Amino acid sequence: MARFGCFSIRTVCRSCGLPVPVNGPVLTLACTECFDEMRLTPDTLAGFMNDFEEEYEGLSEGEGRSGTLMGGDGTFNYTYHRISPRCGSCGKSLEISSPAENSAFRCGGCGKLYHVAAVPEEYAKEVPSARFSITPEPLPESAAGKADENNGKKPEKPVVMACPQCGVALSLTAAAGRITGCRYCGAEVYVPDPVWLRLHPVKTAEDWIVWFEGKNRKQLESERRVKDLEEEKAELKAWRLRKGPAKRKGRFWPILAVIGGFFVVLIGFSLVLSYLGYEPEQIRSVMSRIGKPLDFPRH
Ligand SMILES: [Zn+2]
Ligand SMILES: [Zn+2]
Ligand SMILES: [Zn+2]
Structure with a gap:
């Protein structure tokens, strides 16, 4: 029978020190503030999943653990609990009786999109009972994630602001740096927070679900x-x-x-x-x- 674990994990950017959400069993993370890309070793997240699996029998619905872990990959704030799958936004239970790899479905209550993908091989090796992940964002390694990434590379709608020095309209896209040069007066313009956030929406930590099935690592080891x-x-x-x-x-x-x-x-x-x-x-x-x-x- 399938077992479901709900995870919510945050880490800290190794370059700028700002929080970075870990919204699924991913292997790479991108900081939305400084764009630094971090590679994760599977050990940390796999450790949370294996801990959950070992504790599963002793947990009742909604029960779990939260804490902070400091390791080679940085500091992680984590929460995991046992659930029957439900929508992170509206709380309505999610019908995922037969997950298909790389599929997506919408919550019957609020229409929020969820992506189903096989747990990446690197994690499946460490957590033999982890089968699928159900995430609001597609996993970057999955087919849906790759398609999403390609979409993300298309130029977005520009945001227009006035140059603080000459007043001419500056049209900025997500490709623009935090400090950008004015084409007319040559001034170095620091992009203010509201404009910057509009171009780079801050990613928040979202709950993601792992579908576990079969014997867990400890059982297989014994x-x-x-x-x-x-x-x-x-x-x-x-x-x-x-x-x-x-x-x-x-x-x-x-x-x-x-x-x-x-x-x-x-x-x-x-x-x-x-x-x-x-x-x-x-x-x-x-x-x-x-x-x-x-x-x-x-x-
Ligand atoms: Zn950063
Ligand atoms: Zn919902
Ligand atoms: Zn100017």
């Missing part, structure tokens, strides 16, 4: 451990069976060699005696005396 242990035991057993008889044989061989050697010496000795002209009777009497300790058969 299963693997049990399997490994069983395999190790079986291997050890097989090894003992292989080694056992050989070992006993090994202990037996030196004794056989000693006894064999003794008889070889006796036979050699009797041959030498007969060669020297001893009668068989005399040899037998010598042999019986030598063989006494071994209880050699005598007449």
